[in-house]
Amino acid sequence: MSTLPKSLPRYQASRRRFLRTVGLFVGVVGASLATLLPVIAKWVPARLRPPGAIEEPAFLASCIKCGQCVQVCPVQAIRLADIDEAMGVGVPYIDARAQACDFSCDAVQCILACPTGSLNHTIIKKEEVRMGLARVARPEACLASQGQGFQGQARGADFQGLLRYTEIDRWNPIPVRDHPYDLELCDLCVRQCPIETAISLQHIDNEGKRKMPVINKACVGCGVCEMICPVEPTVIVIDERKMWGAA
Ligand code: SF4
Ligand code: SF4
Ligand code: SF4
Incomplete structure (x- = not known):
């Protein structure tokens, strides 16, 4: 005689309870993080972001620090923030005075390489980029x-900086x-x-x-003039x- 017909519904009910709990947990954590993102963004030092970077809180949340944008840049303009940058550790930035983005890749390669859309894939020409404004x-x-x-x-x-002439x-x-x-x-x-x-x-x-x-x-806002x-x-x-x- 098998106990399966009686234990299966119990197992399914407990599985449903488990999944509900996990779902609730993820939802609560997600909602809390979403609320915290603007606060977290304030702890991260303001920096020039790579071409196409989406709004700062969303950028910090979605960038997975994979370094793909760093790899493809022919002038090595993009760096990953170091451990002393608190919440901003591993986030890509550009120090324009040291090395600006000169668009020598020709086709905003960093944007094309970004797997998460943290660099906005709808930007396909250098003229559409808005990293900031020179002053x-x-x-x-x-x-x-x-x-x-x-x-x-x-x-x-x-000076170590590069430029395409x-x-x-x-x-x-x-x-x-x-x-x-x-x-x-x-x-x-x-x-x-x-x-x-x-x-x-x-x-x-x-x-x-x-x-x-x-x-x-x-x-x-590419920073070549600053460099x-x-x-x-x-x-x-x-x-x-x-x-x-x-x-
Ligand atoms: S647009 Fe090209 S040159 Fe500029 S940061 Fe991206 S990969 Fe580097
Ligand atoms: S003015 Fe400066 S920051 Fe603006 S596009 Fe020219 S070099 Fe880049
Ligand atoms: S004209 Fe020469 S000194 Fe003046 S901001 Fe441009 S590069 Fe600098």
Whole structure:
């Protein structure tokens, strides 16, 4: 005589109870995390995120720190935050002054490589990216505003940063230190900007000898202008996640 017909319903009922409990637990934890995300986001240092990064709390929640975006970047612009970054450990960021995103991958490869959509897959062109907005933070220090040129290595002989100079090598970025300049009036931020019309130099005197960089709506916040500026500290900085027209 078998006990199966009696124990099976008991087993099924207990299984249902178990699954309900697990479901409830996951739901409660999920809801709590969703509530906490904006708070967690405030603990994470504000940083320039890779191209296409979705809104900060959602980005922090969805990025699985797999490093795929890091692997594909030809200039190694993307880094993963270190252990001292508390809740932000392992989260990808860009330190533009050290190495900006110059779009030398040609097709926002970091976005294509992201398996979770933390880098928004609907962005397919560099012009659509909005990492932040460049800002002339120290106008008085700008060489062009003083009517000065620039000769030599933009960031000195020790600078490790890379940039693609299409006139030298269409496909491969090279060290910035290997490409010295000889400019009558400094315009490095404008000449190296990878986005057409994002930045321009405008006259600030009647003789046309002194000029000032002006940021335009097309700026995507890639940080090349911050990286290449030869003045120390840099004249231009990127305000991460800032949008054109926002206060
Ligand atoms: S868009 Fe290209 S160059 Fe820029 S961070 Fe992504 S992979 Fe690197
Ligand atoms: S690169 Fe720097 S110093 Fe030169 S024009 Fe631009 S902001 Fe001024
Ligand atoms: S001005 Fe050009 S180089 Fe500077 S952040 Fe904007 S798009 Fe990049």
